[in-house]
Every structure is written in structure tokens, then in C-alpha cells.
Amino acid sequence: MSRGRSIALLSALAAGGALLVPTAAWAAPTTQVIQGDVLRLVSVADWDAASRLLPGEPVQWDVAISADAPDPGTVRIAVSATGDAPLTLDASLCMRAWGPSGCPGGATELRTAWSIPRDGSEIALVEVADTEVAHLRLSITLNTGDEGGTTDVRVHAQGAGESAVVGPGGGLATTGLSPIVPVAFGVGALLVATGAVLVLDHRRRTVRDKEDAR
Template sequence: MRGAGRFLGDAVLSLAAFGGFICVLLVILAFVFNVSLIMFKTGSMAPTIPAGSLAVVREIPAPEIRVGDVVTVDRPAALPITHRVTSVAGGPSPAERVITMKGDANEAEDPGPYTVGNVRIVMGSVPNLAYGVVWLSSPWVLALLTLGASGLVTWAFWPREADGRDETGDGERVRVPGQPENDSHSALVFLVAPLALGFALAAPAQTTTEEIVASGNLRMTSIGDRAAMAHLAPGEPVQWQVGVAAEEPGTGVVRIELLGNGNAGLGLHAAIRSCDERWVEETCTGATDKLQVAGPIAVDGAKRQLTTMSAGEERWLLFDLWLPEASAPDAAGGPVHLQVHASGSGDDVNSSPGPVAPLAPTGTNPILALFAAVGSVGLGLALAGAARMRRKRNQ
């Protein structure tokens, strides 16, 4: 039993060390070759890259873009988009290109061309792997993994009987001179530690939810990531989509309004577009309209009309919400509360994405995560060291 336990422990430690080595290798490759990972939340690139896929991307300069490449384009005041390149033309400078793109599952090309100096090209993808990454990024899972790494380090350095001890006739064990007192694989800990760091520094999970509320003849669908909107990072937009539909055709007009109140010091900005069909990422195959150009949202508590529609129609609003990078948000004043209100034919319905607030300084601060991961490994070393000293005193 003792030999089997030692074999199992060595196997687990070796596996964790291998995982830590892979983490270190991936970090080096990411820095040297500009390689990173992206997750696909929608199926606009299906069946080539279905929703839930995890893709490996590499940054390339614009002159290397070719028609047929699947690339990720970063856009100001909007989320990045990953689609297939349909055309490439010269740009304003020799280092830039003007490209058009289209999702494999979309019927139409993206609304407009993109002027880019560099893009991230998709090198490969694995279906459904993004769900595993999201699960591993859960705070509870990260906590368990970090505690597990701490326990593994404690086990690796814990003083134990060495293989060089022989049994005597009376059952006592005596130490053979020259044999090490601890036979643990202590050197492997320095590969286990990066594994714990890698998990501790992982991005928090983001989950898009869909909620439907109805009142009489009106139905409103809200689609968004509430956690992401409650922890906005400056310069990183988050999308919120709201669909309004009248279940039965009728007479009259349905008014769609936006109400904002709360902390004006956040400087919350938005760009709002509408379509008569549901948006898929940034694409809508129906008739689109710009309801608000990129700019600050009024938070004075007054309702402002966004658009109208006839009863029996359907309208989908796409909000890009972000905090400007140039200014520091005043988080002390609290969050901003947004609400879309639809009324008509004697009915009214409301929907909200929840509180919109900046990323808390203690939320996903990588320095704090680094200290937490190093602290867990250090705790294991301290416990093992204390046990070693106590054992020496008792000998």
C-alpha cells in the first residue's frame, strides 16, 4: 500500500509538472510569435468554426492578408469580429489594407469594409473546447485548483522515510548514512507553480444569457452578459441586444424608449443600432438603422425615444456599451442603470441589463492573482518546512 501510494503521488506530481511546463511554453510562444486564444460565442462561422469553439490566432501585418483567410479585426467602440476575408484592397498607407468580410453562416457580408494595419489570423480551432475554458475560469474552480496546487507542494516537500532505511530485527528503522532524508520530487515544484499561476491569472468566465419578458401583446427579449456589464474595463466594449415584438398585428404605433439614471461620473458611452431581424454578432441581414452614434449616454432619468414600429412588426436593438480609455471613471458614485421601455396598443414592457459599472480594482487584478497563486505555493512550502524542523527537533 505504501508503494502504491508513493507511485500514485509521483504520477500526479509528474502530470502537474508536465502541465506547468506546457503553461510556460505557451506563454513563451504567445510572446515570441504573437499567438493568443479566442472563444466563439456565436455560430456565424459555422460549420467551419461552430459556437463554443476555441481557436488559436496569430497576429500578422495587413500586407499578408489573403482572400479566404479567417481573421479577427479589432474595432474602435465595438467588439472584435472574426469572419472570412472576401476582398483585399490597398489602404491609406503601404502598411494598411481595406478588407471586407463575411461569416460563413451569414447570408450577407459585414455592413462595411475595415481599414486595418494588422489582424489576427485563425491558425486552427477545436469545437466545444471554449466551454471547458469557461468552466476552468470559474472562481470556484480556480480556488479549488489553487488549493490543490498548495496541497501538492506540501506533499512534495513533506519529510518522510527515505528508501535507504533498513528494517532491523526488532522492527526499528535506522537511517543509512549518506542517504537523503527526503525523497520527494522537490525540483518539480518549480514547474507546478506556473500551473497554479496560469489558472489563477485566467480570465473570469463570461456567460451570455437570454431573458424574455411579456406584457399583454408585447414581448421583449434581452440578450447580454450581465457580469461583463457590471465590470466594464475602459476601452473594452460589451454588447447588449434587445428585441421588441408585438405578438399579434394591430393598429397604432409601438414606441421604444431608453431611460438612463445613476452615476454620470462613469462617462458611460454607447452606440445603438436597430434591425428588423435578430443580430448575429455584428451582422443583421435585414434593414438596419443607426439610432445613436458613439457618444455618452444621458443618465438624468428622462425617457428618450429611440425608434418606433407598427404593431405586428419586430425590432432588434444592438447596444455597444463602453467606458472611454482617456478618463478615469468615478466608481464612488455607483453604477448606471439602463432600461429599454416599449409601449403601444395599451401594453408596455421594460427590460434592463442590470447595473453597469467599472471593473473593481480588486476584481481581476493580475497582481492580486499573482500574489494569491504564489502565496498558495509558499504556504505549502512553509507547512512542509515546519514539519521538517519539528521532526529534526524530535530526533
């Protein structure tokens, strides 16, 4: 293999390796699980996108709330917010898992274009039977003209003598592969392929040199 062809192949491999490395635009939503003795909250959101919230560009946040209570009862679902960035929030409830086209059977609108208070108080959204799984969907938008500051929104659940809260940070159990895994895989594959090309090129040049010396 000529040096020119080796360089061309290495360039192609480098381009292929770059395709294996995900960009920020491809960031997958993060799944977070809060598991208590009774309550279980499963949160799914793209917190990377939420940290760069722009006016008019909502971020979707899904939280599934369920309970394993010893006696029949209800679970109270609420939200709270603290911070200095005004946010508008839409809240919908689905009693089945959300599908690609929305809520099977139709969702219940809990809040629409609601400017959530930012004083930290828990504001009740709905109560459900503890035998059901509530699928809460929040759509959060930064108010137009208010691009400074930050606001922390949290979802609360209370039932069977237990309380649970989930939000963008602090002691949350993250499931799924770490974002570094696809990057390491892509870089590793690129290094292995590059090494193989270099070894092959070296062996062919050695054989050619020996033949020329005869």
C-alpha cells in the first residue's frame, strides 16, 4: 500500500470515527429514578437542553408516579419552583404511558400557560389512586424577554405516609449507559483500525525493500 493510499484510508477512518462520537445535539434524555419504601418516581428529561433554555423553546419533562401501598389510598402530586427566571408551564396527566402521538385515550390538562410561582411552595396538581400509575408531562418555557437567571422546578409526590421529590439535580439515581461509553467505543474503534493500517503498511514496505535488495 502506498503512503498516499495509507493517508487517504486513515482520513476516511478518522471521518468514520467522528461519526461515532455523538454531538451535543444528539444528547439523549436522562432517566432518573427515585425509589422509596412506597413511592416510585421515574423522571425523563433532556437536562442539557433545559440548562440552555431559550424563550419560546419548551423543554419536555415526563415523570411517572406509582406506589406500592399496603392499604388503598391516594397519591398527591405537586410542583414547586425556586429561582429568578420566570417560567411558563403546561402540565398534562395521562393514566397510561405516553405514546409517540400523545396519551392513549386522551390526557387531562392540569395547567396551561401557567406562570409557576418561584417561592418554593408546593402547589398541588392532582390526586390519584395509589393503585394507578400517573404519567405527568410538563412543558417548560422561559418567558420571552427574560433570558437571565435560573429557576429550579421539582415534582413532589406524597402518599401512604411517604414523600418523594425529583428534580434536575441532587442524589438522583441515573439509569442507562454513561454518555462517555459511545465516545470511548468510537475512539477505541478508530485506534484499532488505525493501528491495523499502520502495521499492514509497514509489513508491505518491509517485503518490498527485501525484494529490491535481491
